[in-house]
């Protein structure tokens with residue numbers, strides 16, 4: 153199938169208007185943002201909404217703002233906007249790492265962060281980034297706002313805590329001093345979905361040891377973060393030795409499936425290798441010197 157089933161279409165002018173429209177058109181209505189995930193699913197008849205509620209005119213959802221110790225990103229913020237934002241790159245280089253390898257400029261010019269999280273595709277890059285950064289998702293409904301941690305927002309593949317009558321309105325990222333973050337992906341060809349990818353955040357204490365760490369994997373069958381892998385970093389000085397142990401544990405926590413992108417062993421190997429690489433980059437970006445075996449670490 154390459155043609156969607158018939159549907160009606162309406163443009164929302166504000167968040168309040170979008171919520172009215174969702175209520176009026178009921179359970180068979182769907183929000184459309186960039187349309188780069190929803191429309192292909194409609195063409196394949198995997199989604200058959202009767203009404204599409206277009207939120208592209210809702211300017212209040214399109215912003216990137218620093219607010220104290222938080223970066224607030226509106227749900228309608230495009231991939232391209234995130235990639236071109238110096239503020240985003242400075243605070244969260246992991247976002248730029250990921251955005252550089254998400255699809256191509258055509259998709260990045262339309263696709264949004266709200267749509268990416270709303271789609272909840274297990275191979276979606278921004279989901280891992282948001283997991284790793286411990287982002288909070290703001291969901292707005294008739295009763296007001298709910299602020300939901302990533303661990304609760306995603307309930308499994310293609311399923312989120314955002315109810316059909318609600319809108320994802322913002323994603324909030326905590327800004328951590330002395331932190332560094334990184335993302336690396338292996339893809340079959342430029343612009344493709346991940347064969348496998350990994351992301352990491354390291355926060356350093358005053359003495360240079362790791363005060364906090366998170367590690368996430370993409371397309372590797374891990375829901376949420378690799379908790380045991382991150383735990384071995386806590387209290388340690390960043391070193392090749394401890395990164396190797398974290399990589400080993402991340403690979404052990406992964407649960408990849410064989411598909412056209414590769415066999416299980418290859419993907420497990422990528423989980424290990426990519427975890428080490430992103431930890432190295434995150435440590436360097438946090439300002440740490442990474443100890444190698446020859447320097448005593």
Ligand SMILES: Cc1cc2nc3c(=O)[nH]c(=O)nc-3n(C[C@H](O)[C@H](O)[C@H](O)COP(=O)(O)OP(=O)(O)OC[C@H]3O[C@@H](n4cnc5c(N)ncnc54)[C@H](O)[C@@H]3O)c2cc1C
Nearest residue numbers: 185186187188189190255263264266267268270276277320
């Ligand atoms: C060719 C191609 C290659 C791609 N490659 C990659 C890739 O390598 N990595 C990657 O991560 N992604 C990739 N994508 C997906 C891309 O990033 C999409 O832009 C993104 O997944 C969805 O964003 P969207 O704004 O287009 O969402 P839409 O398609 O508009 O919506 C997706 C879902 O989210 C819901 N939704 C959207 N906005 C809201 C909101 N504010 N509140 C509540 N629900 C909402 C919709 O109802 C729908 O269910 C690719 C897409 C294409 C077409």
